[in-house]
Amino acid sequence: MRAEILTVGDEILIGDVVNGNAAWLGRELTAAGVAVGRSAVVGDTLEAISGALAAALAAADVVIVTGGLGSTSDDLTRDALAALAGVPLVRDEALAGLIRDRLERAGMRPRPMPLRMADVPEGATMLPNPAGTAPGLRMELPGGTVYALPGVPGEMKAIMAASVLPELADGDAAPAVLTLRTAGVWETVLAARLAPLEERKDVSLAFLPEPSEVAVRITADSRPALDEAVLQARELLGAVMYGTGEQSLASVVHELLAAREHTVAVAESLTGGLLGAELTYVPGSSETFAGGVTAYETRLKHELLGVSASLLEERGAVDPEVAVQMAEGARERLGAVYGLGVTGVAGPGSQDGKSVGTVHIGISGPRGSRSFTPVLPLPPDLTQARANIRRMTVVQALDLLRHEILGVAMIRRWEEDQEDREGLT
CATH class of the missing domain: 3.40.980.10 (MoaB/Mog-like domain)
Known part of the structure; x- marks a missing residue:
């Protein structure tokens, strides 16, 4: 038809x-x-x-x-x-x-x-x-x-x-289709990793990129072929793949937290509340989201979250250690198991000598505190980048939390010849 x-x-x-x-x-x-x-x-x-x-x-x-x-x-x-x-x-x-x-x-x-x-x-x-x-x-x-x-x-x-x-609907004509959800990896790298699937005659792939996420649609000739292809894709992608179908990254994080009876609190600067909004969009999020602090002005990072005044004076608000202290402040003040802190420069101009697209994410939890600095792809015209930078920061922060809950190291670079996969952007 x-x-x-x-x-x-x-x-x-x-x-x-x-x-x-x-x-x-x-x-x-x-x-x-x-x-x-x-x-x-x-x-x-x-x-x-x-x-x-x-x-x-x-x-x-x-x-x-x-x-x-x-x-x-x-x-x-x-x-x-x-x-x-x-x-x-x-x-x-x-x-x-x-x-x-x-x-x-x-x-x-x-x-x-x-x-x-x-x-x-x-x-x-x-x-x-x-x-x-x-x-x-x-x-x-x-x-x-x-x-x-x-x-x-x-x-x-x-x-x-x-x-x-x-x-x-024609059940006999309907192809076997499933969409895989990935975060934190570029489309070209995904395509290279999934090359063995591309070689199969009974499977075709389509890559659907969004800011910091790429959906991979697998279409197979039959349900058994699809099941086999999805299993192969999971092996090739590892923790980069966070879900399938209509699952969102926030819903996966919610499920991971709920299964452990854990909560998260957020401290936001450049995202201006977007991270908390994403976490609360999920039904039942009151079980896992403790709350958030939007400390956009620099002084509020100290007054509300306890970020060191001398650190802010010396390094400015866009700094890895500031992100960590924001996460720790949110976790302690809001009584959550995990804390996330995000700070950075969304543009269009630089801030404190830091260029547009500089983002630092801090996380604090049972395993301690650390920071993550993602490398974000930016367009040539940075005046058009603000919305994407904010969206990518939300995705990267959620994915960092997912990795932390699972106890999997956040990969920073994923080179074609690194079989140990110690890196991913």
């Missing part, structure tokens, strides 16, 4: 909103054994939507459309479907009644515009929306089937999971 994805919306076309829906749909359709041939974005005009739908139907068996099902005048996906089919829009009175009830419960007077969501092309089948108001639509058109879904990500995913994927 061949599919095309069509995203409707001026806000996506001009770049105000990132097209996350298409990325999610591509992954889900591929996992269901549906071959995605093309993904396109069109603006909010009847002509653009109708033309893109006709082109997609000429090339695919199934078209998934997101966006344009709301209540405003620029929501024209329903109109485009009706125009292609040569049928009128018909008001579904049951849905209109539900919309009126919802508005009245919210203390709002029903108006004509919201009721547009109850207008559907004649002959279309409504798909229930478990997460919102506007239903999805399934419509048979010359050339194939169109599934029209809301653009709101949560609503789109809910309808896909409940109504669309069960219809499209």
